[in-house]
Amino acid sequence: MHISSGFTSSPAAKSDLNLEKQIRRLDQDVRRVGRISRRDIEDVLEEIRTQRSATSSQSLLVIRCCGNLVPEEMPEVRTALVQEIWKTLNALNVPMDISHYNALLRVYLENEHHFSPTDFLAEIESKNIEPNRVTYQRLIARYCQQGDIDGATRILEFMRSKNLPVNENVFNSLILGHSQVC
Numbered sequence: 001m002h003i004s005s006g007f008t009s010s011p012a013a014k015s016d017l018n019l020e021k022q023i024r025r026l027d028q029d030v031r032r033v034g035r036i037s038r039r040d041i042e043d044v045l046e047e048i049r050t051q052r053s054a055t056s057s058q059s060l061l062v063i064r065c066c067g068n069l070v071p072e073e074m075p076e077v078r079t080a081l082v083q084e085i086w087k088t089l090n091a092l093n094v095p096m097d098i099s100h101y102n103a104l105l106r107v108y109l110e111n112e113h114h115f116s117p118t119d120f121l122a123e124i125e126s127k128n129i130e131p132n133r134v135t136y137q138r139l140i141a142r143y144c145q146q147g148d149i150d151g152a153t154r155i156l157e158f159m160r161s162k163n164l165p166v167n168e169n170v171f172n173s174l175i176l177g178h179s180q181v182c
Helices: 011-033 038-051 056-064 075-091 098-110 117-126 133-145 149-161 168-181
Strands: none
Touching: 011 038, 011 056, 038 056, 038 075, 056 075, 056 098, 075 098, 098 117, 098 133, 117 133, 117 149, 133 149, 133 168, 149 168
């Protein structure tokens, strides 16, 4: 007599479990040792492609993993990896919100990737997603990485007009930006 355990053994269900297991392992490695390998991220990306889907939280974790958490890879390699992930998530129509864009911005900043803050902002707005305080802080940080104090000041003025608080991160970025100019 065969007793059903209630679990399905279809390939799709196994794929779901495999992706969740890989994501859980990534998260545990980040928490335990503060680093992960490019191979682990690539395995998760391949599983997302095989499954042809990912949840919003799974996709957010994978994006966040492509910066300083992969210290043995060059920043250009990490940036190429996050861009491949981003392209895949968009192609699969994975729901993404401002937290995903902010995570991408953080990875770009960690990898010192060259991008246009105004183009980035335009892309967010074209998706009808409202930028938040973190978005503006990270755009200021990018301008300051480039030594573009005028660009940072425009974002800062915009934040003030929206009554968004300015915190220590913004001031630190502005100090960095001013030191780039000198």
